[in-house]
Amino acid sequence: MMAPLLLEGRVALVTGGARGIGLAIVQALHAQGASVVIADNGVSIGGDDADPDIARTAAAELGERAVAFTSDLCEPGAAEAAVALAAGRFGAIDIVVNNAAILRDAFIFKAQRDDWQRVLATNLHAPFALLAAASGSMRDQAKAGRAPGRIVNIVSSAGLVGNLGQAAYATAKAGLFGLTRVVAMDLARSGITCNAVAPFAATRVTASIQPANEAQAEYKTRASRIPPAYVARLVTFLSSGANTFSGQLLGVRGREVFLFSQPRTLHRVVGDTLARQDALALGGVLEAEFTDRLTDLATDLELFNTEPLL
């Protein structure tokens, strides 16, 4: 007997769903019975040269339960229009996956404001706009007795750990994790969950890494072997009614799934009153108490440079 489908009758909206990890997510949600809006304008890694045919082709290949939304998600009104398309075509909005992102890397001392703004607009402001646009309907649906919705934000180890030259990208992804926590809290009473996933998978982005040293070359070779379907499997679970986690930060790298810690106070010292202690004296206490507990400056590429399990 066939296992029942996990997402029968559910309606999903996946940004950046025409390619790479997003396409794998779209295919997995669709295979589990969901109807899917593929919101993707088909831009380059840096966010240029839009091509709407990529999302249209992906939707056509899936058939009836898929539709393309090809506007730039950074444009005013695009988020509302994407949600309206889901509701108009498929009657609801149950699952939102914020996966679209662009990269414009530069060392901080060479970074350009325009690049910063485009990356923040795509990777952080657009996910905010989509959640602001979708969450009202998701709450109303839950109040009306429909199974509560599921939100997954695709973040990056670069935003959690840091990486050279990725000021804008890492900042946006760190912000998206902050957004994940607040959205999880704001929607908890409706039973809607919101989680963040840091993926590792072979896509055109991994293919474009220009290794600056041997460790990075090794990382690239390893990452290039990881099919995005592993990310899609985790996102499918988190998008289903079987998932109860919310506000959590997970990672997925082939068969390995990670639960990340979240910033909490690690250690505390109580300084003297201002009248009695100067800055240097406080520094001495901190050095004695904190030095062994500091976080080193390893990049995410260094931390996750192990052999993938496939």
Ligand SMILES: NC(=O)c1ccc[n+]([C@@H]2O[C@H](COP(=O)([O-])OP(=O)(O)OC[C@H]3O[C@@H](n4cnc5c(N)ncnc54)[C@H](O)[C@@H]3O)[C@@H](O)[C@H]2O)c1
């Ligand atoms: N590949 C990895 O190993 C890896 C690692 C860490 C994080 N990620 C994250 O995973 C997600 C997917 O990455 P990927 O490697 O598949 O990237 P990708 O570049 O292959 O796909 C991203 C998609 O988003 C779309 N997009 C970009 N800007 C858009 C906009 N304004 N409106 C609509 N669509 C837009 C693009 O057209 C593209 O199809 C991203 O959030 C990325 O930051 C990937």
